Amino acid sequence: MSVLVYVENAEGKFKKSIFEAVSYAKTIATQLNTSLTAISIGDVASAELENLGKYGASKVLNVNNEKLKSFINQAYASVIAEAAKKENANVVVLSNSFSGKGLAPRIGVKLDAAVISGAIELPNTDGGSFTIKRTAFSSKAFATVEVTAENKVISLTPNSYKVVEDGGSANVEVFTSENKDSDFKTIIKEIVRATDKVSLPDAELVVSAGRGLKGPENWGMIEELANLLGAATACSKPVSDADWRPHSEHVGQTGIAISPNLYIAIGISGAIQHLAGVSSSKVIVVINKDPEAPFFKVADYGIVGDAFEVVPKLIEAVKSLKANS
Amino acid sequence: MKILVCISNVPDTTTKITFTNDNSDFNEAGVQFVLNPYDEIALSRAIELTENGNGTVTVINVGEASTEPTIRKALAIGATDAVRINAKPTDAYFVAKQIANYAKDQSFDLILAGRESIDYNGAQVTAMLGELLDIPSVSIIKKLDVDGDKATVEREIEGGKEIITIPFPFVAGTAEGVAEWKIPNMRGIMSARTKPLAVLEAIEVKSLSKIVKFETPAPRGTVKLVDAAEPEKLIELLHSEAKVI
Ligand SMILES: Cc1cc2nc3c(=O)[nH]c(=O)nc-3n(C[C@H](O)[C@H](O)[C@H](O)COP(=O)(O)OP(=O)(O)OC[C@H]3O[C@@H](n4cnc5c(N)ncnc54)[C@H](O)[C@@H]3O)c2cc1C
Ligand SMILES: Nc1ncnc2c1ncn2[C@@H]1O[C@H](COP(=O)(O)O)[C@@H](O)[C@H]1O
Numbered sequence: 001m002s003v004l005v006y007v008e009n010a011e012g013k014f015k016k017s018i019f020e021a022v023s024y025a026k027t028i029a030t031q032l033n034t035s036l037t038a039i040s041i042g043d044v045a046s047a048e049l050e051n052l053g054k055y056g057a058s059k060v061l062n063v064n065n066e067k068l069k070s071f072i073n074q075a076y077a078s079v080i081a082e083a084a085k086k087e088n089a090n091v092v093v094l095s096n097s098f099s100g101k102g103l104a105p106r107i108g109v110k111l112d113a114a115v116i117s118g119a120i121e122l123p124n125t126d127g128g129s130f131t132i133k134r135t136a137f138s139s140k141a142f143a144t145v146e147v148t149a150e151n152k153v154i155s156l157t158p159n160s161y162k163v164v165e166d167g168g169s170a171n172v173e174v175f176t177s178e179n180k181d182s183d184f185k186t187i188i189k190e191i192v193r194a195t196d197k198v199s200l201p202d203a204e205l206v207v208s209a210g211r212g213l214k215g216p217e218n219w220g221m222i223e224e225l226a227n228l229l230g231a232a233t234a235c236s237k238p239v240s241d242a243d244w245r246p247h248s249e250h251v252g253q254t255g256i257a258i259s260p261n262l263y264i265a266i267g268i269s270g271a272i273q274h275l276a277g278v279s280s281s282k283v284i285v286v287i288n289k290d291p292e293a294p295f296f297k298v299a300d301y302g303i304v305g306d307a308f309e310v311v312p313k314l315i316e317a318v319k320s321l322k323a324n325s
Numbered sequence: 326m327k328i329l330v331c332i333s334n335v336p337d338t339t340t341k342i343t344f345t346n347d348n349s350d351f352n353e354a355g356v357q358f359v360l361n362p363y364d365e366i367a368l369s370r371a372i373e374l375t376e377n378g379n380g381t382v383t384v385i386n387v388g389e390a391s392t393e394p395t396i397r398k399a400l401a402i403g404a405t406d407a408v409r410i411n412a413k414p415t416d417a418y419f420v421a422k423q424i425a426n427y428a429k430d431q432s433f434d435l436i437l438a439g440r441e442s443i444d445y446n447g448a449q450v451t452a453m454l455g456e457l458l459d460i461p462s463v464s465i466i467k468k469l470d471v472d473g474d475k476a477t478v479e480r481e482i483e484g485g486k487e488i489i490t491i492p493f494p495f496v497a498g499t500a501e502g503v504a505e506w507k508i509p510n511m512r513g514i515m516s517a518r519t520k521p522l523a524v525l526e527a528i529e530v531k532s533l534s535k536i537v538k539f540e541t542p543a544p545r546g547t548v549k550l551v552d553a554a555e556p557e558k559l560i561e562l563l564h565s566e567a568k569v570i
Contacts, residue, residue: 010483073452074455074462098482101452101465105421105449105450105451105453106456106462109421114418114533116534118446135446136444137351137444138338140342140541140542141540141541142542143538144537144538145535148532148533186461186463186491186495187490187491188489189488189489191485191486191488192485192486192487194484199484199485200484205570247467247502248481253443254362254363255501261569272338272341273338276338280542285563296548300545300548300567301550301559302549302550302551303553304550305553306553310556313556314556314557317560317561321560
């Protein structure tokens with residue numbers, strides 16, 4: 001028995017959500033009295049791989065060959081399932097990223113495992129049962145799932161588990177897999193990435209704006225506030241529907257669900273479908289000129305005021321905070 | 326083209342979520358059920374792709390008889406025919422097994438599903454189906470164009486997108502942007518009543534997991550308001566009290 005964690009890299013580097021997944025998987029391994037192995041696919045420097053030991057991986061399987069350079073979920077799932085079998089792992093942990101969503105179910109089927117996606121807490125293994133909490137109903141509720149299957153594939157919601165750094169260095173081993181040709185039918189033609197921006201699903205801080213901003217030309221101050229804070233930008237659905245902002249920024253029930261440490265909502269009314277995607281944010285700040293806006297009911301901090309007056313002052317305040325710290 | 330669209334029947338987006346039976350079941354009393362919005366957008370794209378007699382669109386639902394209004398809605402929007410696998414879905418694996426069992430000898434060119442169901446939010450059925458049928462799966466896609474025996478899709482990734490070509494057959498999970506929403510017209514609604522809806526028995530599937538308890542998030546305390554004349558106080562609070570910046 002062992003625990004295996006898949007460490008997804010972004011252009012050769014690991015993001016914080018991966019350290020969270022490794023720390024989380026390590027704690028599960030400890031609960032189950034076993035060790036943690038990580039598997040990395042793609043081109044990652046060995047120092048970066050050894051560093052995973054800090055978060056609790058004792059061994060890292062390194063899969064680095066030409067065919068597996070870019071992410072093809074079908075092929076990656078075969079490699080990870082093969083590693084899980086060789087390592088005798090009955091728990092496989094991934095981060096619930098876009099790629100993780102495409103992988104976890106395929107790995108689950110290959111291992112006859114139960115797939116728990118979007119886990120937000122450690123499993124409870126008291127008394128021999130295995131239960132785990134995840135979000136459901138677009139963050140309007142949590143569901144505790146009891147897993148009866150021997151094997152489990154768990155994808156962890158980013159920003160829901162703390163990074164723990166108390167380990168040493170991991171042993172890196174080369175892992176060769178036996179992919180079949182039919183795993184490689186999809187061809188990635190092009191990857192378009194806005195590299196200068198914080199990506200929304202990973203963001204710890206998010207500045208979001210809605211129809212209260214009146215038009216796309218007014219987003220300059222939103223971008224500026226976000227840049228100063230190192231935050232990602234988001235928007236409500238009507239804003240992306242009107243093409244004021246790209247669809248990839250749309251949060252809520254039909255957009256992306258996020259759980260950052262801070263969510264600042266500017267000129268957004270707080271409709272139930274919007275709240276569905278953002279209500280698990282740790283701290284919510286609302287800026288709205290209407291004191292009756294429903295968003296104030298679920299906010300931690302608020303300002304009743306005109307965004308066009310308040311936001312520029314917030315920008316100045318953040319600048320002076322940064323200057324003084 | 327022969328397209329299969331997987332449709333789920335979910336509580337309307339405005340539903341207040343409550344539970345019964347000692348918080349082990351979702352309380353359906355008074356809840357309006359609808360076609361999952363992402364599945365509706367998948368269906369819309371399937372209909373666009375088969376316009377002018379250029380193929381068929383079958384919708385499939387794993388559910389009990391109570392889901393039939395949602396299936397009829399899909400037929401009214403423009404699906405050619407429908408299949409209902411008669412069972413209460415227990416988890417994504419159960420659903421994927423039923424759909425794979427139906428699809429395995431039907432030679433669909435394309436299977437579409439939503440990026441996730443808005444009740445269970447597992448985002449699992451798409452990739453499970455791909456694995457069970459041993460064909461590619463791709464999610465979350467915002468664009469899908471057909472070019473002969475393959476398609477070009479745009480997949481969402483953190484902070485950007487990937488442009489991918491995939492040969493048929495494959496499974497895709499769609500999100501908004503992939504099509505224009507189709508609204509059923511009067512003729513669609515009339516013809517939906519007589520379009521074929523086959524009801525098939527479910528196959529037996531070993532259960533891997535079950536939900537034992539639901540809960541709703543703890544309510545937040547009351548909001549702390551800062552005077553609009555002094556927004557700098559907010560930044561101060563976020564820094565020294567909430568410690569998030
Ligand atoms: C099936 C379905 C799914 C949906 N999914 C989503 C979803 O995923 N995400 C989502 O966001 N919505 C979703 N919606 C839409 C949702 O119901 C609301 O319509 C939407 O969230 C409202 O966006 P908004 O708050 O930006 O605009 P509005 O509701 O128009 O609110 C604008 C707010 O700005 C305030 N304001 C105006 N001027 C100023 C100013 N100068 N300064 C400060 N404040 C100002 C107003 O007081 C108001 O509260 C969905 C709806 C349906 C039916
Ligand atoms: N009971 C069901 N019957 C048919 N299709 C379903 C069912 N449940 C989920 N799906 C499909 O699978 C997609 C993803 O669902 P999920 O994995 O539950 O998030 C949905 O958007 C539907 O297209």
